[in-house]
Amino acid sequence: MSTNIFWQESPIGKTERQKLLNQKGCVVWITGLSGSGKSTLACSLSRELYTRGKLSYILDGDNLRHGLNKDLGFKAEDRVENIRRVGEVAKLFADAGLICIASLISPYRKDRDACREMMRGSSFIEASHSHSDFSA
Known part of the structure; x- marks a missing residue:
C-alpha cells in the first residue's frame, strides 16, 4: 500500500449538498436470499422516493x-470483498446527499456491520427481505 496518499477534502461540504438536494444522504441496505425480491423491493422504494421528490x-x-x-466469484473471501466494495460506493453516494439503496445478498453479519461502521x-438502515408466497 502506498504511503503517499492523502484525502482531498471537497470544497462543498456534506451539509451544503444536503441543503441543495433538500434531503439527507443515507444508505438503505436490503439483504436476503437469492430470488427473495430484494431488487423488486429496491425498485419500488426508489420509485416511491422519486414520487416524493427524493433522489x-x-x-x-x-x-x-x-x-x-x-472479477469476484462467490467464495467466502470474494463475498467479503464484494460487500466491502459496495459499502465504499454506498458511502460515497450517501456523502453526496443521495439515498443509496444497496440490494444484494450479504450473508455475513460481520460484513454488514463493517459497512455500517464505515458509514x-x-x-x-438495514432491511432483511424474504418473500413468502401465501397463495392457498
Missing part, C-alpha cells in the same frame, strides 16, 4: 457484478 440510486448486487465486481456520520 436515490440503486446499487444492485447482480448489476455490480457486470462491472465493479466482475459513521450517515444513516445506515
Whole structure:
C-alpha cells in the first residue's frame, strides 16, 4: 500500500449538498436470499422516493457484478470483498446527499456491520427481505 496518499477534502461540504438536494444522504441496505425480491423491493422504494421528490440510486448486487465486481466469484473471501466494495460506493453516494439503496445478498453479519461502521456520520438502515408466497 502506498504511503503517499492523502484525502482531498471537497470544497462543498456534506451539509451544503444536503441543503441543495433538500434531503439527507443515507444508505438503505436490503439483504436476503437469492430470488427473495430484494431488487423488486429496491425498485419500488426508489420509485416511491422519486414520487416524493427524493433522489436515490440503486446499487444492485447482480448489476455490480457486470462491472465493479466482475472479477469476484462467490467464495467466502470474494463475498467479503464484494460487500466491502459496495459499502465504499454506498458511502460515497450517501456523502453526496443521495439515498443509496444497496440490494444484494450479504450473508455475513460481520460484513454488514463493517459497512455500517464505515458509514459513521450517515444513516445506515438495514432491511432483511424474504418473500413468502401465501397463495392457498
